[in-house]
Amino acid sequence: MAHIPDGFLSVPVMAGSATASVAALALAVRRTRRHLEEREAPVLGAATAFVFAAQMLNFPLGAGTSAHLLGGVLVGVILGPWAGMLVMFAVLLVQALLFQDGGIGALGANTLNMAVFGVGGGVLVYRWLLALLGVGLRRRVAAGAAAAFASTMLVGIAAAVELALSGTVPIGPALVAVGGGHVLMGVGEGVITGAILQMVLRGRPELVSGVPEPSRSGRVLAWGFAVAAVVLAVVAGYGASSRPDTLERAIDRLGIARLETSYLTAPFSDYSAPVGGAWLAALVGLVVVFVVAWVVSRLFLRRSPPP
Amino acid sequence: MSFRHLDQYATVPSPMTRTLPTARVLAVVVVAVGTATLPLGAWRHLAVLAAIVVGLVAAAKLPARAVVTRLAGPFVFILLASAALLVLVPGEPLWHMGPVGISKAGVERFGFVLGRASVALTAAVILVSTTSFPELLHALRQLRLPAVVITALGLGYRLLYLLVDEIERLQRAARSRNAAGGAARRRHVLVGIGASAMARAFARGERTHSAMLARGFAGDLPSLTPRHWDLRSSLLLVALSGAVAAVTVAAHLEF
Amino acid sequence: MSLLDVAALEFHYPDGTPALAGVSFVVDRGERVALLGPTGSGKSTVLQHLNGLLVPTAGAVRIDGTLLGAEFLREARRMVGLVFQDPNDQLFLPTLIEDVAFGPLNDGVPADAARRRAEAILEELGLHGFGQRAAHHLSGGERRLAALATVLVSRPALLVLDEPTGDLDARSRRRLVQLLQGREETLLVATHDLEVAGALCDRGIVLYDGAVVADRPLRDLLADLPFLERHGLAAPLAR
Numbered sequence: 001m002a003h004i005p006d007g008f009l010s011v012p013v014m015a016g017s018a019t020a021s022v023a024a025l026a027l028a029v030r031r032t033r034r035h036l037e038e039r040e041a042p043v044l045g046a047a048t049a050f051v052f053a054a055q056m057l058n059f060p061l062g063a064g065t066s067a068h069l070l071g072g073v074l075v076g077v078i079l080g081p082w083a084g085m086l087v088m089f090a091v092l093l094v095q096a097l098l099f100q101d102g103g104i105g106a107l108g109a110n111t112l113n114m115a116v117f118g119v120g121g122g123v124l125v126y127r128w129l130l131a132l133l134g135v136g137l138r139r140r141v142a143a144g145a146a147a148a149f150a151s152t153m154l155v156g157i158a159a160a161v162e163l164a165l166s167g168t169v170p171i172g173p174a175l176v177a178v179g180g181g182h183v184l185m186g187v188g189e190g191v192i193t194g195a196i197l198q199m200v201l202r203g204r205p206e207l208v209s210g211v212p213e214p215s216r217s218g219r220v221l222a223w224g225f226a227v228a229a230v231v232l233a234v235v236a237g238y239g240a241s242s243r244p245d246t247l248e249r250a251i252d253r254l255g256i257a258r259l260e261t262s263y264l265t266a267p268f269s270d271y272s273a274p275v276g277g278a279w280l281a282a283l284v285g286l287v288v289v290f291v292v293a294w295v296v297s298r299l300f301l302r303r304s305p306p307p
Numbered sequence: 308m309s310f311r312h313l314d315q316y317a318t319v320p321s322p323m324t325r326t327l328p329t330a331r332v333l334a335v336v337v338v339a340v341g342t343a344t345l346p347l348g349a350w351r352h353l354a355v356l357a358a359i360v361v362g363l364v365a366a367a368k369l370p371a372r373a374v375v376t377r378l379a380g381p382f383v384f385i386l387l388a389s390a391a392l393l394v395l396v397p398g399e400p401l402w403h404m405g406p407v408g409i410s411k412a413g414v415e416r417f418g419f420v421l422g423r424a425s426v427a428l429t430a431a432v433i434l435v436s437t438t439s440f441p442e443l444l445h446a447l448r449q450l451r452l453p454a455v456v457i458t459a460l461g462l463g464y465r466l467l468y469l470l471v472d473e474i475e476r477l478q479r480a481a482r483s484r485n486a487a488g489g490a491a492r493r494r495h496v497l498v499g500i501g502a503s504a505m506a507r508a509f510a511r512g513e514r515t516h517s518a519m520l521a522r523g524f525a526g527d528l529p530s531l532t533p534r535h536w537d538l539r540s541s542l543l544l545v546a547l548s549g550a551v552a553a554v555t556v557a558a559h560l561e562f
Numbered sequence: 563m564s565l566l567d568v569a570a571l572e573f574h575y576p577d578g579t580p581a582l583a584g585v586s587f588v589v590d591r592g593e594r595v596a597l598l599g600p601t602g603s604g605k606s607t608v609l610q611h612l613n614g615l616l617v618p619t620a621g622a623v624r625i626d627g628t629l630l631g632a633e634f635l636r637e638a639r640r641m642v643g644l645v646f647q648d649p650n651d652q653l654f655l656p657t658l659i660e661d662v663a664f665g666p667l668n669d670g671v672p673a674d675a676a677r678r679r680a681e682a683i684l685e686e687l688g689l690h691g692f693g694q695r696a697a698h699h700l701s702g703g704e705r706r707l708a709a710l711a712t713v714l715v716s717r718p719a720l721l722v723l724d725e726p727t728g729d730l731d732a733r734s735r736r737r738l739v740q741l742l743q744g745r746e747e748t749l750l751v752a753t754h755d756l757e758v759a760g761a762l763c764d765r766g767i768v769l770y771d772g773a774v775v776a777d778r779p780l781r782d783l784l785a786d787l788p789f790l791e792r793h794g795l796a797a798p799l800a801r
Contacts, residue, residue: 005381005384005385005388005424005427005428006339006342006343006423006424006427006428007342007343007385007420007421007422007423007424007425007427008388008389008420008424009343011344014340014343014344025453028453028455029453029455032455041458041462041516041519041524041526041528042462042466042512042513042515042516042519042654043509043512044455044458044459044462044463045458045459045461045462045463045465045466045512045515045654046462046463046466046508046509046511046512047459047463048459048460048462048463048466048467049463049464049466049467049470049508050470050505050508052463052467053467053470053471053474053504083455086453086455086456086459087455087459089456090455090456090459090460090463093447093452093456094440094443094460096431097332097335097431097434097435097443098434098435098440098443099435100377100378100380100381100428100431100432100435101381103339103343103424103427103428103431104335104336104339104340104343104427104430104431105339105340105342105343105344105427106343167347168392168416168420169391169392177391192498192501195498195501195502196501196502196505199502199505199506200505203506204506204509440656441656441657441660441694441696444656461655461656462654462655464656464696465650465653465654465655465656465696465697465698466654468696468698469650469698472698511650511651514646514648514651515651515654517610517615517646517651518646518651518652518654519654519664520615520639521613521615521639521644522639522664522665522668522712522713522716523636523639523640523665523668523669524664524668525668528655529663529664529667529668530660530667530673531659531660531663531667531673531676531677532673532674532677
């Protein structure tokens, strides 16, 4: 039980994330039609069943908490990101409709988080790491595990942002509560993904969809990207810690609800944001993600000819 | 969370089950979305939608006990999630203990979000209680969802049951072998089971593939003729959509 | 012209393990043949060559005179109905009626006609009204009948069965055997259960280590106990 239920998101966020998801899935359908052969149908079914079963398992973490698997990176690495997205969407759809795990109205947001960011983002990180490290078996496993952790964090952060943009919870507490929980889940996800990926690569390597070999310049760029990301993270972290309401001011400037962090002072104004702000934020976020993805795939990976 | 209840839908024939599955799916989606998009504080409108949902439950002739049982689990989850709002939403504190305070705005928000979520949840429960998985799949197909999604769910359904059966068998075997063992050992066994399960899932997928080829499979799952739209289903959908839309839009306009 | 002509069939697995070392036999229309042999003798491997699921490394399979190759595959799969060892492998759709209609639909039969044919064959096999059920709600015997239905619906000329009575209890086994006895299709049954073979078939081909070691009237074969024992087939246990 970890998908966003109905009633927690605002209309613009629901609509914005739904639009973004539909666009991503439509692209996924286009991409899979080119490669889908009759050989793959049972693998789709097996992957769907596996994700379903995996998400039903609860792993006790101790101290009364438990985490559960998402399975996004596993599915993305084995089936490829596009088919993986569609399989994850299929699972989320049935979970929402028949299991009440995740709201029906919130399906757009949950799909965006877990299918698009979780699978697509996860595979992106995986390929980026392979460009950094090389494609030996141990490196693939490590890359898969790390990507699984990153993917889980992405899902958590996205969910927190959506809740905050909806005015349901202020961004600070949202990030801490939702994001924090996902750190624990991410560790579990990483470990299990790594273990299963290792078994699959050892036993049935032909099942894993091929990753194009990165070119030399691609590897250089991947490292450059990594360094830049670290620098950015340090700067941002320093900036955020010394100016705690920076995030709030940024959200404010986009024209979204004014959120207060103080409990004791000004009366809280209910959700009064102009509708445009949250839509815009969602769309901007999605455009950024797609631009980054396009850049990464163009720069880091030399396209290998189809077998 | 058991998935075996997937097949135990209420087989009581009712005005709901006589409608087209596609209509039921759309109706529930409309109600859920309409409820979820109510602006905070629109209590009267929420009450109207709640009444509509109760009406649907009655029309589906669902025993109250069954509905409550289905609702219980997810309800607890949204209860806990909304409870977080009690302390996280800033405003005039009604009560506080140290740095943590519950504000009036927090209580209102908690109540409304909980109410909104519960009504939407009940609508979803109506769907699962009146519609079997194969019917749902036919509905999704009729709604033109991508072929990959239909194939994934169509084949995944049986594979899921078979997979869970195999996992249970593996677990039983492991239990009888490992009388003692701490958490680390259990995790090790779990990973081993996971690996075997995955290997068997793929082996079964291969054999299924052979069986599909032997019966002429060429890429897309064929389908039997879907049921056609009838008057009752169309009426249900149109009337319901109209009512829900009216309520939700009114709620937005009045604020 | 024989319905099935298997000529010098050889097969190696991708890793080089030999499975079949030159298997040859012929089956004519109307015959009922038992393919006998212990586990690992290559029975399933032979069967999977009969509808092109496996391609031989040497030798050829001819169905009704036509060589089994890429172009003839669709037609061949309609003429040769293979029932797998595990019925779960053949029941992969949410409801039985969808499973049974799968073959005809793929062959281009219109949806309504396919449904009618599916319902008819389910009725014929005693599974009336089971159409909306999911396979995991069936008993073992019912599942085997359902798997049989998915193949019979396409009206194959040659019905090939791989261990049809595998895990069945006595009553289900009898029911299945009686049902098969009453059918008109040419039969090729791979089994290690000599009782079932004796009840269904007139002729026996014995497979051992990937080669045919006997091809005789079944009555003779079943009476030759030393031969059966030498080739790993269940003879009555000594007290």
